[in-house]
Amino acid sequence: MDGTSNPQDPLGTVPVLAPGHSYRSMTDKLVGIVFSKNTPTAWFVFMAVGFTLLTVLTVSLCYLVLKGVGIWGNNVPVGWAFDIINFVWWIGIGHAGTLISAILLLFKQDWRTSINRFAEAMTLFAVACAAIFPIFHTGRPWLAAYWLFPYPNVMGLWPNFKSPLIWDVFAVSTYATVSALFWYVGLIPDLATFRDKAEKPWQKRIYGILAMGWRGSARHWFRYETAYLILAGLSTPLVLSVHTVVSFDFAVSNLPGWHATIFPPYFVAGAIYAGFAMVLTLAIPLRAIYKLHDFITMRHLENMAKVTLVTGLIVCYGYACEVFFGWYSGNQYERFMLQNRIISGPYAWSYWMLLLCNFLVPQLLWVKKYRRNIAILFTVSMFVNVGMWLERFVIIVTSLHRDFLPGSWDMYYPTRWDFMTFFGTIGLFLTLMFLFVRVLPMISIFEMRTLLPEASPKHKSEGGAH
Amino acid sequence: MSAEFNAAALLKERPVADLARLSNRGVLFGAVGIVAVAAGYFMVDLSQFLQSYLIAYMFWIGISLGSLSLLMVQYLSGGAWGLVARRVFEAGTRTLPLMALLFIPIAMNLPTLYKWARPEAVDDHIIQLKAGYLNPEFFYLRTVIYFVIWMGLTFILNKWSKEQDETAPEGPGPKDRRFRVLSGPGMVLHVLAITFMSVDWVMSLDPHFYSTIFGVLVLGGQGLSTLAFTILVLQGLSNSKPISEVADAERFHDYGKLMLAFVMLWAYFNVSQLLIIWSANLPEEIPWYIERLQGHWAPWAVVVLVGHFVLPFMLLLSRNLKRHGRVLSRVAFLVLTMRVVDFAWTIGPVFRHEYTLHWMDFAMVVAFAAPWLFLFYRNLGRRSLVPANDPYFKEAVANGGH
Numbered sequence: 001m002d003g004t005s006n007p008q009d010p011l012g013t014v015p016v017l018a019p020g021h022s023y024r025s026m027t028d029k030l031v032g033i034v035f036s037k038n039t040p041t042a043w044f045v046f047m048a049v050g051f052t053l054l055t056v057l058t059v060s061l062c063y064l065v066l067k068g069v070g071i072w073g074n075n076v077p078v079g080w081a082f083d084i085i086n087f088v089w090w091i092g093i094g095h096a097g098t099l100i101s102a103i104l105l106l107f108k109q110d111w112r113t114s115i116n117r118f119a120e121a122m123t124l125f126a127v128a129c130a131a132i133f134p135i136f137h138t139g140r141p142w143l144a145a146y147w148l149f150p151y152p153n154v155m156g157l158w159p160n161f162k163s164p165l166i167w168d169v170f171a172v173s174t175y176a177t178v179s180a181l182f183w184y185v186g187l188i189p190d191l192a193t194f195r196d197k198a199e200k201p202w203q204k205r206i207y208g209i210l211a212m213g214w215r216g217s218a219r220h221w222f223r224y225e226t227a228y229l230i231l232a233g234l235s236t237p238l239v240l241s242v243h244t245v246v247s248f249d250f251a252v253s254n255l256p257g258w259h260a261t262i263f264p265p266y267f268v269a270g271a272i273y274a275g276f277a278m279v280l281t282l283a284i285p286l287r288a289i290y291k292l293h294d295f296i297t298m299r300h301l302e303n304m305a306k307v308t309l310v311t312g313l314i315v316c317y318g319y320a321c322e323v324f325f326g327w328y329s330g331n332q333y334e335r336f337m338l339q340n341r342i343i344s345g346p347y348a349w350s351y352w353m354l355l356l357c358n359f360l361v362p363q364l365l366w367v368k369k370y371r372r373n374i375a376i377l378f379t380v381s382m383f384v385n386v387g388m389w390l391e392r393f394v395i396i397v398t399s400l401h402r403d404f405l406p407g408s409w410d411m412y413y414p415t416r417w418d419f420m421t422f423f424g425t426i427g428l429f430l431t432l433m434f435l436f437v438r439v440l441p442m443i444s445i446f447e448m449r450t451l452l453p454e455a456s457p458k459h460k461s462e463g464g465a466h
Numbered sequence: 467m468s469a470e471f472n473a474a475a476l477l478k479e480r481p482v483a484d485l486a487r488l489s490n491r492g493v494l495f496g497a498v499g500i501v502a503v504a505a506g507y508f509m510v511d512l513s514q515f516l517q518s519y520l521i522a523y524m525f526w527i528g529i530s531l532g533s534l535s536l537l538m539v540q541y542l543s544g545g546a547w548g549l550v551a552r553r554v555f556e557a558g559t560r561t562l563p564l565m566a567l568l569f570i571p572i573a574m575n576l577p578t579l580y581k582w583a584r585p586e587a588v589d590d591h592i593i594q595l596k597a598g599y600l601n602p603e604f605f606y607l608r609t610v611i612y613f614v615i616w617m618g619l620t621f622i623l624n625k626w627s628k629e630q631d632e633t634a635p636e637g638p639g640p641k642d643r644r645f646r647v648l649s650g651p652g653m654v655l656h657v658l659a660i661t662f663m664s665v666d667w668v669m670s671l672d673p674h675f676y677s678t679i680f681g682v683l684v685l686g687g688q689g690l691s692t693l694a695f696t697i698l699v700l701q702g703l704s705n706s707k708p709i710s711e712v713a714d715a716e717r718f719h720d721y722g723k724l725m726l727a728f729v730m731l732w733a734y735f736n737v738s739q740l741l742i743i744w745s746a747n748l749p750e751e752i753p754w755y756i757e758r759l760q761g762h763w764a765p766w767a768v769v770v771l772v773g774h775f776v777l778p779f780m781l782l783l784s785r786n787l788k789r790h791g792r793v794l795s796r797v798a799f800l801v802l803t804m805r806v807v808d809f810a811w812t813i814g815p816v817f818r819h820e821y822t823l824h825w826m827d828f829a830m831v832v833a834f835a836a837p838w839l840f841l842f843y844r845n846l847g848r849r850s851l852v853p854a855n856d857p858y859f860k861e862a863v864a865n866g867g868h
Binding site: 162240244248251252253254259260261262263264265313317320321322325327328329330331366 | 592593595596599650654657658661665674676677678679680681682734735738739741742743745746747748750
């Protein structure tokens with residue numbers, strides 16, 4: 001028999017909420033994280049690391065503006081390098097948040113409830129990190145709007161609407177707007193709880209303003225539910241569209257290694273894969289630091305591991321198709337690209353590392369025992385984080401550095417400023433994430449209440465007081 | 467459901483008369499096609515005959531293979547939609563031996579259909595570069611491997627399912643977990659087999675063309691065919707026990723939503739392929755679309771766009787429509803018809819430069835219906851129509867779904 005099953009739970013599943021909680025205990029626990037006077041030491045450690053790296057980002061961006069993009073390693077023929085790799089990596093990570101909050105909501109997956117809030121926050125912060133790269137890649141970011149947005153002008157200058165790069169501007173800005181709205185709307189009832197629970201007047205005032213006069217009346221809830229569902233519906237296509245457009249940036253060209261029709265679904269799967277790995281990377285430490293084992297149960301971690309495995313397999317299917325069809329095309333440039341990428345090229349190591357991180361290691365998740373092992377899960381998620389970065393490195397750098405004309409072949413070496421900017425955005429991400437955990441509810445309090453047995457219509461209670 | 471849940475009664479319930487009626491209707495319909503095909507055999511040349519044969523073959527095996535895909539997906543995902551449709555999927559998979567048999571005419575006439583199998587392929591430089599893959603011996607070997615994978619999975623999953631019907635439920639345990647344990651790796655093998663099958667049987671008709679998304683396109687199309695077909699079958703049986711007890715508006719709503727999702731997915735894959743190939747405009751790829759979007763075939767491209775995407779998409783947005791099996795099954799019929807047109811539009815332009823669809827294409831599709839539907843309904847009638855012994859069945863279906 002299944003070792004994990006017990007008589008109370010014949011289906012062998014772990015509940016989405018540990019038993020023994022009431023409205024009060026749950027609210028107190030989740031509100032207490034923010035209002036507690038004893039902030040865990042780990043918070044200060046992560047914040048210190050994040051803030052240090054954020055300073056590195058500030059320095060490197062200031063220097064960039066001062067000197068120009070020449071401080072980066074990009075040069076002919078690798079004109080796109082760390083900036084687009086990091087952009088795609090960050091944008092991809094954001095996708096898990098949208099999938100969890102929108103698609104899983106529409107599919108009525110109640111296990112999403114305890115992870116959606118911080119996954120959405122992760123989306124926002126990841127998009128913020130992503131946006132830095134294309135904007136600063138222009139060299140003069142204060143002119144970016146002038147180049148990108150199609151405003152009427154006397155010179156008759158318009159962006160090229162046939163270019164997916166301009167679609168990217170619209171896709172990503174829509175994505176950022178809808179994600180921010182979704183996140184904020186979802187926060188309102190909890191902000192009102194914070195307003196009511198806060199003790200200091202200035203705290204009451206700030207949370208009160210943010211709660212926008214929420215009183216929890218039936219009419220409020222009715223409007224709220226409608227708005228939330230509409231936003232979920234609006235977000236759902238965004239899970240597909242953003243990374244589809246990102247994949248078009250490459251696929252519509254005729255460069256071997258970029259031009260492949262499988263790119264749109266394969267990029268979308270890769271984005272969700274990277275995103276779920278990042279949610280695991282964040283959830284596992286947060287769960288330990290704040291002792292959230294009752295709310296983020298093994299069931300959540302196991303389900304996320306399953307999504308990671310499935311999307312990872314789709315990504316590997318993409319790798320397999322690239323190799324097979326590259327050969328099958330009979331095109332000498334395609335075949336050379338493959339040989340250069342996998343066997344003889346100077347960056348072949350990165351392809352094999354990619355296979356190790358994205359293909360080999362995640363196969364551990366087939367085994368239930370490993371899916372329920374925190375250490376293994378965390379290790380796998382770190383491998384995937386690295387692997388998805390390498391995937392973009394392989395696609396971008398190895399395809400560009402040896403194109404059609406051998407005379408223009410050259411190597412690409414990132415400079416220290418490339419690395420500083422990249423690690424700097426990780427600092428920005430960590431800082432924002434831990435600030436968020438410190439001042440806002442990282443788990444949706446009011447949605448968690450609906451998971452209690454008392455909230456179920458079948459439950460004959462004496463009336464839940466909250 | 468007001469009555470107490472009774473697995474044994476549900477398992478015993480066999481609407482023999484209704485199944486026979488549906489089967490007879492299908493066979494009669496198919497018989498007309500067989501007569502037309504038989505007459506047509508003497509009227510058209512062998513190439514025309516085989517083109518239509520391949521179109522019909524791809525359409526019908528699409529339902530069989532889509533059934534296998536969805537059967538494994540529902541084991542992995544769970545949910546009431548899969549429990550109610552499981553027996554339909556299973557009966558669909560058990561038509562695969564017939565499809566293996568019906569592959570023989572294609573296998574015996576490779577040079578008529580496939581340029582790479584003709585002697586003059588030696589002079590074609592590009593074909594020579596892929597001759598290691600595109601050669602008759604390897605083609606036959608691969609076809610055998612595909613059918614071994616598909617029929618192997620079909621055999622095991624159906625066998626276990628039969629055992630589940632025969633033994634009283636003992637609650638979830640290893641006997642029920644094994645379906646999922648097999649379906650995970652099974653799905654991986656199945657998807658790979660379908661990918662290479664779509665290259666072999668369809669894409670290599672134009673041996674210069676290649677598109678990495680092609681396998682995914684075929685896979686998605688098969689899922690769509692099977693869903694549409696399942697809706698038609700369940701609607702046909704919606705007044706007979708035990709289907710009448712489980713296939714309520716809620717379930718049709720589920721299938722409608724799934725069909726909408728597959729319609730969108732199919733369109734998404736197609737738009738991706740078109741946009742990427744159109745933008746790069748490479749000499750190896752673009753002729754494939756020029757043949758299909760310009761000249762004689764252009765109107766059919768519009769028909770596929772409107773009938774395969776715009777129309778079903780608009781209709782399926784309606785919640786009311788999805789909850790009515792009768793109306794929904796009409797949309798399903800439209801989708802199935804469009805699947806045929808889509809295959810004709812994909813396969814036809816390789817051969818036909820002066821004309822487009824041929825009456826033989828439709829006669830052949832109808833003719834295939836006779837053996838396929840006969841076998842399908844016979845399979846369906848041999849087992850209980852609902853997997854009432856599945857440990858999740860009672861919870862998911864008998865309590866009104868979730």
